[in-house]
Structure formats: structure tokens, C-alpha cells
Amino acid sequence: KKASKEIFKIFKCYTKKIEPVSIDEAYLDVSGSNYCGGDPEEMARQIRSCIKNDFKITASAGISSNKLVAKICSDWKKPDNQFSICDDEIQSFIEIVSLKSIPGIGKVNFKKCENLNMSSCSDMQKISKDELVRIFGSYGNTLHNLVRGIDNREIETNRTRKSVSVEDTFLHDLNDTTLCIQQLSILYTKLIERCKSSNVNTNDVREIFLKIKFNDFETITRQRKCLEIQLNEFK
Numbered sequence: 038k039k040a041s042k043e044i045f046k047i048f049k050c051y052t053k054k055i056e057p058v059s060i061d062e063a064y065l066d067v068s069g070s071n072y073c074g075g076d077p078e079e080m081a082r083q084i085r086s087c088i089k090n091d092f093k094i095t096a097s098a099g100i101s102s103n104k105l106v107a108k109i110c111s112d113w114k115k116p117d118n119q120f121s122i123c124d125d126e127i128q129s130f131i132e133i134v135s136l137k138s139i140p141g142i143g144k145v146n147f148k149k150c151e152n153l154n155m156s157s158c159s160d161m162q163k164i165s166k167d168e169l170v171r172i173f174g175s176y177g178n179t180l181h182n183l184v185r186g187i188d189n190r191e192i193e194t195n196r197t198r199k200s201v202s203v204e205d206t207f208l209h210d211l212n213d214t215t216l217c218i219q220q221l222s223i224l225y226t227k228l229i230e231r232c233k234s235s236n237v238n239t240n241d242v243r244e245i246f247l248k249i250k251f252n253d254f255e256t257i258t259r260q261r262k263c264l265e266i267q268l269n270e271f272k
Contacts, residue, residue: 041060043091044061044092045057045063051070051083051084052069054192056194060234064104064192067080078100095116095117097116097119099112099114099120099121102124103187105188106131127186130186131158132159132162133159135156136157136160139158139180141179143206144206145207161180166178166181202228204248205220205224244262245261246260
């Protein structure tokens, strides 16, 4: 954690527009920076060099004009390199990207895509927006843009964490109450771990929410305004 804070100090030498994603990942908006003659690739090289020299750890960097493509580029050259995509290259580049790299497509949704003969962004580009909404619900509207490399999210420099959550989607339905409670216990343990890693004091928690989505996509939620909750209270 100490190293993470020091690494973020390096980021601040190049821009003040920083959105932390985790203790070891962040988005930097350097579009208005005068460092390195305004060259983002050179900035990335210098940042990675400083991290390697000062902390003896490697870093990857992705450079592009939006969060989605920058993230994909960063993963493209892990663990110790960088990769950039210009605006006029995004359309051709995104076509070869696996749907696994698109936010919101986890293991379950990717399996659903494979069953529909879709594995890359170019495959999903052939599907109409209405059909994507039918398959993935309202998120289909967002997917329609993401698989074309379109991402209009801004850098959130003052993002305040108001909630911490964990969730899971199961390949097979949980038809037994005992199994459901077992999975709730596992999710609860993950939630506590995530609170600790996010520096969230569990004593400050005011409400806890439970959301369940059924195989027909019906969703129910329950909430309690108390600090300690027995799992069997959510009935």
C-alpha cells in the first residue's frame, strides 16, 4: 500500500487528472499535459521507468483516447511494456479483440456469446442493438458501443466510494436453499476482504443490500439498516 501511494505520486508529476481503479491501476488523462512535449507514449515510458527503478516492479501501459481501448492496450502488452492505438486505428483494432476483454462480459456471458457463435468484437458487431438488448437486457445498448471501440466515460478524479459490492453469476442455477446460503457466506467473506483492501471501515457501514437475479432475469433486493445481519433474515 505504501508503494502504491508513492507510485501515484509519480502519476501526479504528469497530470492531476487521475482516476484510481485499484491499488495498482489507474486512468490518467494527459491530454492537457505539457510534459514530454505532450507525447503520451513518452510519458508512459518515463512513468514505467520510474516505477521500475524506484520500486523494482514492472508496469504495463495502454494509450488511447478512451478508457476502454486504453485498458485493452494495457493488457495487450503485460507485464512490462506499453501499447498505443490512435483514433483512426480503433475501428480495425477492436474487431480482433476478444469479447472477454469487454466490461460486463464475464465467464457466463462469454459462454452465452460462444453459444451464439460470437467470440470477438467483430462477431458481435453483426448483431443489431435490439437483438443485443434482447440477449443482455439494457446493457445491450452499452455493448453495442463498446464492441465498436466507443466509450464516452470521463475520468473521475474526485470519485468517492459510496458503496462496496461483490457478486457472482453461476453457470448452473442454485435450486437448493442450503447451496444459496453457502454461496452467500462465500460472497460475504469476499465483501469483507474487499472492504479491507478498499480501506473501508466496516463499522461505518449504514446499510447492507442483497440482490438476487433469477434465471428469467427477474431481480429482487432486500436491505437492512444495521451493522450485523444474519443471513437468514433475508427472506
